[in-house]
Amino acid sequence: MSEGIAITGLGVISAAGTDVASSLQTLRRAARPVLVACPVAELPAPAPMFAAAGQAPVEDRTFHLAMAAVRQALDDAGLNPLPNGFRLGVCLGTTVACQLNDIGFYADYRATGNPALESAERFASGSLSERVARAVRAEGPVLTVVNACSSGTDAMGVALDWLRADLCDAVLAGGADELSAIPASGFFALSVTSPEPCTPFDRDRQGLNLGEGAGVALLERASSAARRGRPVSLAAAGFGSASDGYHLTAPHPEGLGLELAVRAALKDADVAPQEIDFVNAHGTATKENDRIEGGVLARVFGPEVRVVSTKGYTGHTLGAAGGIEAVFTALSLREGWIPPSLGFATRDEAIPFAPLTAVTPVLRRYALSTSLAFGGNNAAFVIARTGGAR
Amino acid sequence: MTITGLGIVFAGGAGVPALREALVSGTPPEATTLEKEGVQVMAVPPAALTGNPVLAPARRADRFCKMTLLAAMEAWQGCGADPLRTGIILATAFGPHATVFRFVNEMLDFGDAKVSPTVFSQSVHAAAASMIATAAGLHGPALSLADLAAPFEEALALAGCWLDSGRCDAVLVGAADELSDVLAHVVRRKWPHAFVPGEGAVFFRLERTGGVRVSVGPKETEDAACHLIDSQALGAGKAAPEAQASTAVPVRSYSPLWGSTRLGSALHLAAAALMRREELPVADAALMRGNVQIVSACGTRRRVITLHA
Numbered sequence: 001m002s003e004g005i006a007i008t009g010l011g012v013i014s015a016a017g018t019d020v021a022s023s024l025q026t027l028r029r030a031a032r033p034v035l036v037a038c039p040v041a042e043l044p045a046p047a048p049m050f051a052a053a054g055q056a057p058v059e060d061r062t063f064h065l066a067m068a069a070v071r072q073a074l075d076d077a078g079l080n081p082l083p084n085g086f087r088l089g090v091c092l093g094t095t096v097a098c099q100l101n102d103i104g105f106y107a108d109y110r111a112t113g114n115p116a117l118e119s120a121e122r123f124a125s126g127s128l129s130e131r132v133a134r135a136v137r138a139e140g141p142v143l144t145v146v147n148a149c150s151s152g153t154d155a156m157g158v159a160l161d162w163l164r165a166d167l168c169d170a171v172l173a174g175g176a177d178e179l180s181a182i183p184a185s186g187f188f189a190l191s192v193t194s195p196e197p198c199t200p201f202d203r204d205r206q207g208l209n210l211g212e213g214a215g216v217a218l219l220e221r222a223s224s225a226a227r228r229g230r231p232v233s234l235a236a237a238g239f240g241s242a243s244d245g246y247h248l249t250a251p252h253p254e255g256l257g258l259e260l261a262v263r264a265a266l267k268d269a270d271v272a273p274q275e276i277d278f279v280n281a282h283g284t285a286t287k288e289n290d291r292i293e294g295g296v297l298a299r300v301f302g303p304e305v306r307v308v309s310t311k312g313y314t315g316h317t318l319g320a321a322g323g324i325e326a327v328f329t330a331l332s333l334r335e336g337w338i339p340p341s342l343g344f345a346t347r348d349e350a351i352p353f354a355p356l357t358a359v360t361p362v363l364r365r366y367a368l369s370t371s372l373a374f375g376g377n378n379a380a381f382v383i384a385r386t387g388g389a390r
Numbered sequence: 391m392t393i394t395g396l397g398i399v400f401a402g403g404a405g406v407p408a409l410r411e412a413l414v415s416g417t418p419p420e421a422t423t424l425e426k427e428g429v430q431v432m433a434v435p436p437a438a439l440t441g442n443p444v445l446a447p448a449r450r451a452d453r454f455c456k457m458t459l460l461a462a463m464e465a466w467q468g469c470g471a472d473p474l475r476t477g478i479i480l481a482t483a484f485g486p487h488a489t490v491f492r493f494v495n496e497m498l499d500f501g502d503a504k505v506s507p508t509v510f511s512q513s514v515h516a517a518a519a520s521m522i523a524t525a526a527g528l529h530g531p532a533l534s535l536a537d538l539a540a541p542f543e544e545a546l547a548l549a550g551c552w553l554d555s556g557r558c559d560a561v562l563v564g565a566a567d568e569l570s571d572v573l574a575h576v577v578r579r580k581w582p583h584a585f586v587p588g589e590g591a592v593f594f595r596l597e598r599t600g601g602v603r604v605s606v607g608p609k610e611t612e613d614a615a616c617h618l619i620d621s622q623a624l625g626a627g628k629a630a631p632e633a634q635a636s637t638a639v640p641v642r643s644y645s646p647l648w649g650s651t652r653l654g655s656a657l658h659l660a661a662a663a664l665m666r667r668e669e670l671p672v673a674d675a676a677l678m679r680g681n682v683q684i685v686s687a688c689g690t691r692r693r694v695i696t697l698h699a
Binding site (some may be wrong): 011041042095098099100101103106107109110117120121124126127129130141142144145146147148154157158161162164165167180181182184185186187188189190191230241242243244247248249256257260264271302373374375376377384 | 420464473474477478482484485488490493494495497498501502503504505506507510511512513514515516517519520521523525526527528529530531532533534535536537539541547548550551552554555564575576580625627689698
């Protein structure tokens with residue numbers, strides 16, 4: 001039996017707040033952040049979005065958002081500065097930062113054939129995880145997950161794999177993404193964006209709102225945390241992922257891949273479905289995602305399953321979503337309460353449950369965070385509370 | 391972990407026979423010229439990406455997806471592992487960037503709201519792995535990763551984790567990158583003395599037993615019979631590993647067969663695995679019977695893949 005993996009640091013930035021404390025306030029008060037009109041693309045219909053709170057620079061924004069969450073997580077873990085010889089890995093997910101997608105650069109290339117190379121230089125200087133690793137002087141394994149909307153959750157799985165294989169002592173795992181014209185235009189073209197603030201699992205949901213931010217957890221081998229004398233109240237208990245093997249953009253109609261991923265995560269954590277207190281669902285508020293995800297969660301956990309989607313506080317932050325939602329899930333377990341699913345008003349008869357609509361006490365040790373993605377990737381991450389709630 | 395299957399697409403063509411022919415002849419495929427940039431490249435020949443029935447489900451897919459699918463399906467053929475327990479890991483440096491620029495073309499030409507959702511879908515890095523899963527009917531984990539330093543090495547190490555932990559019984563792990571006018575332009579200006587840029591995709595089927603053993607580590611070991619290096623790694627500059635390789639061990643490179651890419655370690659592993667499996671009539675055949683180590687470095691990061699004797 002491999003040793004346990006602790007979560008010793010958390011960092012987050014999104015429309016819900018610039019850090020853990022401000023995010024908790026927003027979630028506790030069920031306060032809807034102010035949405036902005038699409039700031040990155042010219043669209044003929046409203047497509048409101050969730051901009052990150054605070055003043056992250058516009059240039060190289062995904063990196064700066066990632067670093068904001070990374071610094072918080074390292075501070076929280078007492079790893080700033082890193083001890084000598086500490087083997088720190090970095091595994092972050094992203095969708096925007098993996099592409100040389102500077103439209104100005106490309107427009108200039110088309111027009112003049114001789115564009116300024118700053119953005120290409122920056123792209124060639126390293127991937128998101130490589131640049132973060134350099135910035136924090138991490139010397140362990142480095143990998144950038146580009147699994148579309150499940151990237152942040154998949155990064156947690158890679159971190160677990162590395163730590164169980166003793167490839168490093170700890171891993172900065174999560175995801176980061178900025179608002180960008182390419183996904184804004186693409187999701188609009190796919191007709192999955194909502195002209196109103198999103199309402200996950202609601203009967204009248206109209207689609208998703210894009211968002212931006214970063215969520216990072218410091219996953220650490222329990223022996224390393226003990227050596228450093230760090231108190232541990234949270235653990236990364238298990239992970240599962242699976243492919244639909246069905247379609248590039250449409251989820252499997254029965255949620256095959258998601259169900260396989262959830263059951264694999266429970267098995268990995270050695271946890272029965274009834275031991276899961278709540279699920280922080282992907283819950284994008286698109287018609288198909290919420291119906292299929294709802295069906296799977298009810299099938300695995302029963303119709304009494306307690307579900308929240310936090311997309312109503314952050315929007316769909318794409319590659320960051322799994323990281324942000326893992327952090328929110330961990331915070332819920334640590335603080336002892338689950339935030340309401342913002343925007344839900346009317347039960348959808350096609351979904352076997354209604355999400356939580358009030359601040360609700362946590363009753364059990366385990367919670368699950370799920371992600372579904374373009375390409376039929378599905379990922380599920382089980383987090384455990386190892387001490388008492390605050 | 392062991393290599394039990396291999397698939398490849400490169401400037402020499404599609405399929406292991408094309409790699410075999412290139413290794414035996416030792417002759418680099420002919421370079422072509424990218425019209426817009428006037429740059430010599432070692433591109434995958436168009437004929438390699440047409441007419442193969444494996445590509446039927448990908449007939450509308452982009453070039454990146456087609457190269458990837460061809461290589462992955464060749465490596466997967468004959469696999470008896472449970473589809474629920476067969477994973478996919480695809481490593482890339484630049485991803486389907488030509489499709490991203492195609493999408494941006496639409497934004498610039500027609501406006502942000504009048505873009506093709508199909509092109510958008512294909513511009514996502516995870517599209518290629520999705521296509522493999524769908525074509526092969528696989529439901530195990532699928533992961534796409536994009537890094538510049540050592541993406542294939544990290545993919546290989548992760549595949550080892552999946553096999554060792556029992557999460558998967560087989561993993562298709564590979565690397566792919568494509569050429570484009572924009573990439574050629576950046577290479578020409580950023581690295582004016584660079585070698586001829588190349589492209590391709592290479593996949594390995596890995597299982598716990600039944601093939602040639604392979605592992606990944608941070609440094610060379612003294613028992614190596616041969617070091618393989620990517621002598622033309624795209625953008626490697628002064629960190630090129632030949633400057634750091636041990637002089638006591640014979641050093642070889644087959645990079646001229648596929649051009650300058652960030653896939654060099656994967657392509658060299660394919661070459662070594664094939665020479666080992668088939669004892670090809672090549673000058674280096676005897677060296678390949680010992681421990682072969684593929685050494686790569688980018689900046690301070692160093693990774694060594696060992697193909698064990």
